[in-house]
Amino acid sequence: MDTKSVANTAPRYFVPADSIWPIVGAVALFLIAVGAGLTVQYKDLGGAGSIFGKWVLAIGFIILLYMFAGWFRHVVMESLSGLYSEQIARSFRQGMSWFIFSEVMFFGAFFGALFYARILAVPWLGGADNNAMTHEFLWPAFEAIWPLTTTPAGDTTQAMSWKGLPLMNTIILLTSSITLHMAHVSLEKNHRMALVVWLELTIVLAGFFLFYQAEEYVHAYQDLGLTLQSGIYGNTFFLLTGFHGMHVLLGTIFLIVLLARIAYDHFTPNDHFAFQAGSWYWHFVDVVWLCLFVFVYVI
Template sequence: MSANTHAGSAPHYYIPSPSRHPVMVSFGLLLVIYGASRWVNGAGWAAYVLMAGMAVWLTVLFQWFRQAIGESEGGLYSDRVDVSFRWSMSWFIFSEVMFFAAFFGALYWARVHALPMLGNLDHQLLWPDFKAIWPSAGGGITASPAGTVEPFTTVGPWPLPTINTALLLTSGVTLTIAHHALIANQRAKTIFWMWITVALGATFVGVQAYEYHHAYVELNLKLSSGIFGSTFFMLTGFHGFHVFVGMLMLTFITIRLMKGHFTPERHFGFEGAAWYWHFVDVVWLGLYFLVYWL
């Protein structure tokens, strides 16, 4: 929230004037979706449509966020707006919980139901060489007895996933230290620990990129590696994307702190980004245990 807004200073619920931002963001996303769908189907020109859509989308978001920050710093947001922000962020994180629940559910169903079912007596006539062993690691011992899945090696919990777990858990601690420093009105300390948190998030993304290169080149583990490969990359890839988004949130919040925004009493912009980061931490713990250990 604003460094200039205090409880009761804006008694009414602020309603902004009609804006072009929602329409422009929708147009940018339309270009992104259309360009991406045509690009993956072999249309080379669609890559430029995708990049144009991203440019439109990011430009409008920058303008929209700058306007919202200006309204907040101008004292236009009351406690009613603060409550609406908190509910909005809560529902957004809930939607993200459901998003990951779908992929964890797919992993559960494949391992606990689909794989044993395909290995039972009813399917022996169709796939006599099939063995219901998780994970599927090659033709004849996998869900691909015809050999359509190339042999691969799984990624174990050590060392890279464990290192990333330590990085994310540490970042949660440093973010909490920064939050308490902000509440204590220690701005320099807050900024220092926020940059440490951002650096830990960036390191996590770098380590995961190296892990993906190792999986593709040395382990032959790909999206096409059966149900294991698809669920592995969907879960870890989307989580890595969420870490990247959370890192951007924390970066912009830190820049705002350096500009003098937020006070010990009014700082939901900080809190909202912190909620999201802690959510990312919790998801990773479940992913680390279910994907890398089991």
């Protein structure tokens, strides 16, 4: 076989054209960092510095959203134009897999902080491991129990029960995983009507989850006195549930974009990686919530 024949049968590799989107994203992240820094620095002082920081932060987020919309639209157009090969499809799958792995590490850090506080720090302050003098010196009335509902300043709060809204949200998210799986199966079988119905149900369930989480936060602040400033328990509770809620919001936007793309017939039973990526992300978010429900609410 000559060189020309080998070249004709070799896998095609797509090299994208020059793009402005990376520099747009860099500008957006720079403005977000500067705006956040100014907002925090002048939070207690008020005045023009704080207002300016908030405006810079808002502009940064708007540019970031513009970058996402433009870059994703560019990628979609390239895909629909037939420019991508099987090698590119593998690259997308690997990229999404590494992204989810990075998210696992992200939440792993917060769960690690929670376990450190519960298993090591709180018992140690309570006199464990022959450390009887520590709590007597730092906080004589300290009780090594979890959740830690009394702060060193003497402020008290109440723990969030796993019953009620948290249990309801757990059922909602588990149900949404089932409906999204049914939507995926419908896409693979080319059942368009069933695909749309199942995906719309998933989006509705996601909306209910976000609504009830907002209700839970209102209940925590107004009725339980549980805030972000409520010691280590309040910190870990709101950081873990808050970041998870942010991921649910992003996942919901992802699903809405997928629904819009389905309306334009962008997917086929054999070519629908974007839908697979959205499904992977949503199931990951559901697994994280199950861990949250067990370790933050129940145990």
